[in-house]
Amino acid sequence: MEPNFLQQLVTKFDIADYPVEEQHKILDEMSQIIMESTLTRAVPLLPVEAAVEYDKMLETDVGISEIFTFLQLNVPGFDEIVSEEVATLEKMLKIAKS
Amino acid sequence: MSLENPLEKRIPTQEEISEIGKLSTSIPEKIKNIDSHLHNLETVLNKTTNKNEYDRLETMFNQLEGMKKSIMEISSKATDVVQNPELVPTLTGDAEMDEIFRAQLAPENTTSIEPANIELASDESAIVAIPPVVEEVKTPEPVVVSPVSNAQAQTAPTITPGPTTTPEQPPQAPQTPQQPTLESQAQMIAQKIKNGDSLNQEESDFRKNNWGILEAAMMKNVEQVKPVAGTTAAQALEKNSTPVENISRNLQQSREEYVAAFLVARKNPATNKDQLLALKATYDENTKKGIDEIWEQTKSKKFLIDSLRDEHRALEKEILERDTDETKARIEKSIKKFGFITGSAFLYSLLLTGKLINDGVELVKKGINKITSGNGKALELLKKHYDTMKASAKASDPKASFLDQLINPLHKPWGGETGKRSFELGTKQQEEAAKKEADAAKKAAALEKKKVDNGAKEKTPEELEKSQMKDFLKKSFESGFEGKQMTTKEEKDTLRAWNKIKDKPVHLFMNPEKVTYKNNAGEEVTKKVSDYSKAEQGLYKKIKDAYADRQASTPMGDGMTLEQFIKESIKNGPLK
Numbered sequence: 265m266e267p268n269f270l271q272q273l274v275t276k277f278d279i280a281d282y283p284v285e286e287q288h289k290i291l292d293e294m295s296q297i298i299m300e301s302t303l304t305r306a307v308p309l310l311p312v313e314a315a316v317e318y319d320k321m322l323e324t325d326v327g328i329s330e331i332f333t334f335l336q337l338n339v340p341g342f343d344e345i346v347s348e349e350v351a352t353l354e355k356m357l358k359i360a361k362s
Numbered sequence: 363m364s365l366e367n368p369l370e371k372r373i374p375t376q377e378e379i380s381e382i383g384k385l386s387t388s389i390p391e392k393i394k395n396i397d398s399h400l401h402n403l404e405t406v407l408n409k410t411t412n413k414n415e416y417d418r419l420e421t422m423f424n425q426l427e428g429m430k431k432s433i434m435e436i437s438s439k440a441t442d443v444v445q446n447p448e449l450v451p452t453l454t455g456d457a458e459m460d461e462i463f464r465a466q467l468a469p470e471n472t473t474s475i476e477p478a479n480i481e482l483a484s485d486e487s488a489i490v491a492i493p494p495v496v497e498e499v500k501t502p503e504p505v506v507v508s509p510v511s512n513a514q515a516q517t518a519p520t521i522t523p524g525p526t527t528t529p530e531q532p533p534q535a536p537q538t539p540q541q542p543t544l545e546s547q548a549q550m551i552a553q554k555i556k557n558g559d560s561l562n563q564e565e566s567d568f569r570k571n572n573w574g575i576l577e578a579a580m581m582k583n584v585e586q587v588k589p590v591a592g593t594t595a596a597q598a599l600e601k602n603s604t605p606v607e608n609i610s611r612n613l614q615q616s617r618e619e620y621v622a623a624f625l626v627a628r629k630n631p632a633t634n635k636d637q638l639l640a641l642k643a644t645y646d647e648n649t650k651k652g653i654d655e656i657w658e659q660t661k662s663k664k665f666l667i668d669s670l671r672d673e674h675r676a677l678e679k680e681i682l683e684r685d686t687d688e689t690k691a692r693i694e695k696s697i698k699k700f701g702f703i704t705g706s707a708f709l710y711s712l713l714l715t716g717k718l719i720n721d722g723v724e725l726v727k728k729g730i731n732k733i734t735s736g737n738g739k740a741l742e743l744l745k746k747h748y749d750t751m752k753a754s755a756k757a758s759d760p761k762a763s764f765l766d767q768l769i770n771p772l773h774k775p776w777g778g779e780t781g782k783r784s785f786e787l788g789t790k791q792q793e794e795a796a797k798k799e800a801d802a803a804k805k806a807a808a809l810e811k812k813k814v815d816n817g818a819k820e821k822t823p824e825e826l827e828k829s830q831m832k833d834f835l836k837k838s839f840e841s842g843f844e845g846k847q848m849t850t851k852e853e854k855d856t857l858r859a860w861n862k863i864k865d866k867p868v869h870l871f872m873n874p875e876k877v878t879y880k881n882n883a884g885e886e887v888t889k890k891v892s893d894y895s896k897a898e899q900g901l902y903k904k905i906k907d908a909y910a911d912r913q914a915s916t917p918m919g920d921g922m923t924l925e926q927f928i929k930e931s932i933k934n935g936p937l938k
Contacts, residue, residue: 303696
């Protein structure tokens with residue numbers, strides 16, 4: 265089978281040995297950790313004015329991509345934060361599996 | 363109580379005198395303990411090169427010195443009371459405060475390694491007790507215990523510590539077995555936790571009710587703020603008593619130790635958030651080791667997932683608590699806002715960084731190159747948005763553009779129950795597709811070999827991709843309509859109808875019963891379904907059915923409206 269997107273993610277995170285259902289669950293759970301870790305670190309870094317605007321955004325039905333874009337633009341080092349959290353995830357899974 | 367209140371003059375009772383006499387016997391031990399601490403602190407202080415650390419230790423040193431001074435003053439007063447009760451009626455002039463002092467000076471407390479820490483306030487008008495000193499990270503939080511009048515301090519005679527014998531003094535109370543102090547109990551429990559031993563009910567209750575004391579005791583066990591998750595799990599393994607529950611429990615206990623260190627660090631105003639995060643990172647590393655052990659034991663990811671999730675959430679909460687209420691609420695709202703997209707969280711998190719975005723682009727590119735194999739609807743979806751991204755990418759910020767295009771459509775179809783179902787369906791389809799792909803690959807290889815054998819000119823990568831794309835879209839278009847290959851005649855009719863309608867406004871197909879639109883000349887035109895040919899009507903029906911089918915059974919879910927679907931169909935169309 266040619267590698268598809270999901271499979272390549274599975275390969276990237278080195279969880280191919282798990283049953284398919286577990287792969288999905290792992291990715292799902294880990295993604296939740298990344299999300300929460302990222303937000304916990306990033307949101308407090310919003311400058312005051314941006315935080316006010318951010319609060320307003322949260323009250324609306326604005327899309328997720330817009331919120332993330334907003335955080336990217338307003339939180340210094342946002343990408344690095346996400347990168348670190350993802351890297352941690354990768355490392356954890358590799359260590360746990362090795 | 364007010365410091366200005368005059369001391370009430372009264373003669374202490376014999377019982378009080380006796381008690382004060384006993385208290386005074388503890389003074390030498392107290393002073394000895396304090397001297398020992400002062401010596402240790404001075405040693406550490408002299409080795410410290412970090413200014414902040416030096417300042418912090420120096421503060422502790424001064425506090426201890428103040429405590430020593432206070433205790434000596436109290437000792438003087440105690441002796442004075444015993445020797446001259448009529449001159450110094452009470453210890454402090456306040457019965458309630460006396461009680462507190464008695465607790466501070468109680469003989470059983472002298473057995474503790476940790477003396478109660480007492481310092482003089484700057485005006486020397488109040489005696490202040492602080493929590494036990496923990497060498498690693500601690501800034502004591504003063505609690506006012508009792509006032510002492512300057513007059514008393516100045517007039518108190520110098521004494522020789524120890525019991526004073528006077529004719530009136532009753533015999534000393536018989537020595538009874540000393541009850542364990544809170545500190546010693548905490549030390550014992552902390553040690554048990556460290557060793558991975560289980561706690562009995564009483565100890566569990568103690569842990570619940572005396573967390574602050576246990577926290578300080580644990581700090582001694584987690585020397586240098588080193589979490590020990592991996593260590594305890596490893597120790598459990600070494601003991602050859604390694605049921606998964608034990609390891610998991612050890613992890614939990616280690617977490618408590620870590621959190622204790624974390625809490626202590628947090629109380630120190632000098633600890634900034636970066637340092638807390640560094641603690642967390644250290645803890646993560648150790649947790650991984652523990653999880654590694656669990657993995658070895660279980661070969662199951664259940665504990666892996668549960669442990670990681672629980673640990674992380676607990677620690678995030680600790681960090682979160684350091685933020686202001688306002689920030690905390692903001693974070694919680696954010697998490698809630700993003701919470702519903704659990705299923706896709708991984709994907710968008712993955713795609714959020716430059717490195718991973720690049721990876722993501724590469725993955726999609728590769729996927730598109732392999733698109734003829736028809737390997738999954740998810741890829742199809744990604745392909746569409748990759749195309750859109752390519753078309754609209756801003757040269758200055760390709761990252762944002764990619765995210766805008768890729769993340770937004772993902773969150774609905776992949777989130778929640780619908781997303782879960784789609785995800786599962788997608789997986790089944792992938793598995794089924796695998797077999798088909800293997801067959802297709804064989805055929806393609808055979809065809810390629812035939813072309814080479816026939817001397818056919820090899821296609822460039824671009825030509826190959828274009829050809830594959832056409833094949834794929836054609837196949838998708840066809841199978842999307844009826845779920846099966848059309849006959850030659852059906853295909854011919856469909857293509858003819860398609861060619862007739864593909865350049866017409868999309869909204870014509872949104873409501874075939876009756877629709878009003880403006881034509882190219884700007885004139886308003888109203889059309890009904892009967893205005894279309896049967897082939898056109900049939901084609902509309904097929905598009906609508908195909909859309910419904912996709913809605914029900916593909917990872918796209920409701921991520922694409924019928925209008926978008928028609929637009930996509932028109933855009934990509936059945937290519938010849």
